[in-house]
Amino acid sequence: MSRAKFIPLPGYAELPEEEMKRRAEAFYLEMARRRTVREFSSRPVSRDVIENCIRTAGTAPSGANLQPWKFVVVSDAVMRKRIRIGAEEEEREFYSHRAPKEWLEALEPLGTDHDKPFLETAPILIAVFGEMYGTGKDGSKRKHYYTVESVGLATGLLIGAVHQAGLVALTHTPSPMKFLNTILGRPENERPFLLLVVGYPADGVQVPDISRKSLKEIAEFV
Numbered sequence: 001m002s003r004a005k006f007i008p009l010p011g012y013a014e015l016p017e018e019e020m021k022r023r024a025e026a027f028y029l030e031m032a033r034r035r036t037v038r039e040f041s042s043r044p045v046s047r048d049v050i051e052n053c054i055r056t057a058g059t060a061p062s063g064a065n066l067q068p069w070k071f072v073v074v075s076d077a078v079m080r081k082r083i084r085i086g087a088e089e090e091e092r093e094f095y096s097h098r099a100p101k102e103w104l105e106a107l108e109p110l111g112t113d114h115d116k117p118f119l120e121t122a123p124i125l126i127a128v129f130g131e132m133y134g135t136g137k138d139g140s141k142r143k144h145y146y147t148v149e150s151v152g153l154a155t156g157l158l159i160g161a162v163h164q165a166g167l168v169a170l171t172h173t174p175s176p177m178k179f180l181n182t183i184l185g186r187p188e189n190e191r192p193f194l195l196l197v198v199g200y201p202a203d204g205v206q207v208p209d210i211s212r213k214s215l216k217e218i219a220e221f222v
């Protein structure tokens with residue numbers, strides 16, 4: 001017998017087509033304004049805002065609805081300094097040895113290097129982890145499905161929520177990221193996915209002059 005239980009779709013109300021078009025365009029224009037920022041103000045951000053952004057992330061679809069994510073919000077300055085030291089150690093290796101020439105060339109338009117001052121300047125770092133498996137109360141392992149995809153979807157919503165709230169963010173992926181487990185004391189079933197740096201932009205911040213692909217380039221209608 002199926003153990004599935006169903007309820008009416010909560011809060012659904014069909015929109016008139018014109019309204020739908022307006023909203024789709026307005027949402028696109030809002031999201032198109034989002035830019036990754038690499039210079040942050042040290043101004044603190046409201047914890048309520050961060051909590052709601054993470055609630056939003058937690059609404060993402062996930063494999064078998066197992067919600068295999070964990071968001072560790074770091075505001076403590078000592079912790080942020082330790083994360084900066086850990087990240088810069090990896091990044092120094094990356095930029096000087098590990099990255100092939102082709103990769104470094106691809107990064108040139110972004111103007112990045114091993115120096116990551118934003119990890120200390122920005123008020124909030126959200127370390128996003130994927131739970132590669134779940135653990136029951138008795139310590140038993142539970143298989144998770146599509147963990148990376150699920151966490152990617154949740155992170156996308158998180159980035160959208162941060163933007164919608166009027167803050168800016170940077171998706172930072174020091175590689176490898178295992179040092180985050182050590183610094184943040186995370187269990188071995190949690191694999192770091194990325195570090196989302198969140199805050200207000202620094203005064204007069206500039207962003208790379210790069211563009212997005214057009215609809216034609218990213219979509220096919222068949």
Ligand code: IYR
Nearest residue numbers: 091107112113172173174175
């Ligand atoms: N993790 C490095 C390098 C880097 C890699 C990619 I792919 C980017 O889109 C940006 C940076 C860094 O954060 O500098």
